[in-house]
Amino acid sequence: MMRDLTFDYKSLFNQATAVTPDAVILLNHEGQALHVNEAFHQLYGWTLQELNGMDVLPFISDDKSTLRKALVNLETVESTEDTHMTKDGCAIQLSINCKPVRYDEERPHGLIAVMHDITGQKAIHSVIERTAEPVFIHHHGAIIYMNQACAELLKAKQPSDLLDSHIFDFIHEDFVDLMQERTKRCYMGEEVDAVDIKIIVEDEVLWVTVSPNPVLFQGKHCTQVSLRDVTMQYDRQQLLEEWAYxxxxxxxxxxxxxxxxxxxxxxxxxxxxxxxxxxxxxxxxxxxxxxxxxxxxxxxxxxxxxxxxxxxxxxxxxxxxxxxxxxxxxxxxxxxxxxxxxxxxxxxxxxxxxxxxxxxxxxxxxxxxxxxxxxxxxxxxxxxxxxxxxxxxxxxxxxxxxxxxxxxxxxxxxxxxxxxxxxxxxxx
The missing domain is CATH 3.30.70.270 (Reverse transcriptase/Diguanylate cyclase domain)
Structure with missing residues (x-):
């Protein structure tokens, strides 16, 4: 978290940009841009020279914008979502952290803002929520997101009930080694084929087809997993085998x-x-x-x-x-x-x-x-x-x-x- 600091703005800005790959902008109390980093230019398209002299920051299109409110009130904002516009007119969705700062003892306060692009993450959310297929995302085994279809498959009322659960809480012991190996390969960027495994849900054994894919989510390299319940097919196959033998x-x-x-x-x-x-x-x-x-x-x-x-x-x-x-x-x-x-x-x-x-x-x-x-x-x-x-x-x-x-x-x-x-x- 950023602290109130008394530095010249260049030192303050250099300190902020040294610890984050995200877009960073330093504003005075009038909303004028004093400095932006290269990540800001890559994300928004504007350079500092283009922003100089603008009374209203062009990437803020909404009077209720988190950044505008933080600037007016000179208040701290932590991980709040907002929508901005790029130079070419595209809407981007961001997670914003703002902190009021003082340039020196005499000069008025301003604001330093760090913007993390979550447009891709939101797109993933939108696609996952629209699909009827159970999907969850995990980071090194810890579930950090799932859709309603996945929650229902795992017998939960809502996705939040299972967040922070570990994927191996559900995987049958016969398939733990297999899934550990495939998860490791997925994190290394390898293409991993779908595989059928058994999972345990409230003491009930289900067969599911697991399709893992690497994905960047919440700024982390994660694994998105699609599930397909194939228990009926396996039950039918088992019945046919029993008839055959x-x-x-x-x-x-x-x-x-x-x-x-x-x-x-x-x-x-x-x-x-x-x-x-x-x-x-x-x-x-x-x-x-x-x-x-x-x-x-x-x-x-x-x-x-x-x-x-x-x-x-x-x-x-x-x-x-x-x-x-x-x-x-x-x-x-x-x-x-x-x-x-x-x-x-x-x-x-x-x-x-x-x-x-x-x-x-x-x-x-x-x-x-x-x-x-x-x-x-x-x-x-x-x-x-x-x-x-x-x-x-x-x-x-x-x-x-x-x-x-x-x-x-x-x-x-x-x-x-x-x-x-x-x-x-x-x-x-």
Whole structure:
């Protein structure tokens, strides 16, 4: 802030212009220009010689001008906005600071004024406010301006509620490093492409497209950021991906997901077992299906058959561990990929628990079904592909089915299904 000083006007003026790149003018109490700096000439177009002898300063067009009032009252003015005219007739918007001064003990007071051009800043304001796109401006991360659309996106009643907030208060932790790097590049004047990131607004996760651009604002090198809410597109994409990788009926992962996940686990296992290293983990595939499932569909209807598949899926999902990969491969066939430690007792416990839950009487409406499932297990062999591993599990399953079929034939039950039904209410 300028102080009241008693100097000759040239010393005073030189002191004022030495600390600012803005336009500076020194006026006597009658409003005559005593000195202007080069920045004044560049901004307004007038030289000191052209201003000399003018009774009314030509760049002040309004009697209510901040500069005119400060001159009349010889008062201090701090950061007040005003509109002036340039020599060629263009209106410029300014932030003005004025301070009354004394030239010497005998001479009357005058005024020194510093004018900072905010025309560009006001133009930015105008453009941003007219756009429906959320926009904010930050200086080294601190938000110094935003429009109403941005405030609404960030769940604020008005922009002023979020001024001085930091941009990283909103950015999801997964994207902090990315945005720090891009912000730094933007400040260095590099062109930065738009990028999609996640932000957190009142515990809600939103996806937004962020488009940063360098801008001179309030006399500072800042970054203007445009936001576009793309949450719906990402939600839609996520839903499509779920449909692509999940079975619609049971909600379990499907064949595509199982193959991709199992291939990745198999690749990791093989990398861990190269050279002299050997990983004690072991991969095991379990193939499982419902005995005589076709007869359930044929005798009780596909609606009951669908209910059976859903329940099998729920039982499997609730019994296996989170680290195991489960999928419905199609029809009544399910696959499970186990990743075991050296001790196999955990696998035996899970398999026995699963079979106990599946091989029992289930009620579906008025029908009670005595369920029976068959399964096969295959332990991964070094160098074996996933396709070969699954085929061995399937062969083990069909071996169990053949064994059961032979047992039923030998007992004279070869004309019966592997399950039995009885009605527990209503009519058959």
């Amino acid at each position: 999940h079975d619609v009926l049971t909600g379990l992962p499907n064949r595509r997901y199982f193959i991709a996940s199992a291939e990745k686990k198999l690749s990791n296992w093989q990398e861990a077992n190269t050279g002299d290293t050997f990983n004690e983990h072991q991969l095991v595939v379990m193939s499982l299906d419902c005995d005589d499932f076709k007869q359930i569909n044929d005798t009780l209807g596909h609606e009951v058959g669908d209910q059976v598949l859903k329940k099998i899926g729920r039982v499997i999902e609730q019994t296996v561990r989170e680290t195991d990969t489960v999928a419905r491969m199609g029809g009544d066939e399910f696959l499970i990929l186990f990743e075991l430690e050296q001790d196999e007792r955990e696998l035996h416990r899970i398999v026995n628990d699963l079979l106990t839950k599946l091989n029992q009487a289930w009620n579906f409406g008025t029908n009670q079904i005595e369920m029976r499932v068959s399964y096969g297990l295959a332990y991964h062999r070094n160098g074996e592909t996933l396709h070969e591993l699954i085929n061995r599990a399937d062969r083990d399953l069909y071996k169990m089915k053949r064994k059961r079929l032979i047992e039923r034939f030998q007992s004279g039950q070869h004309t019966q299904c592997a399950y039995s039904t009885r009605f527990i209410g209503g009519h058959p």
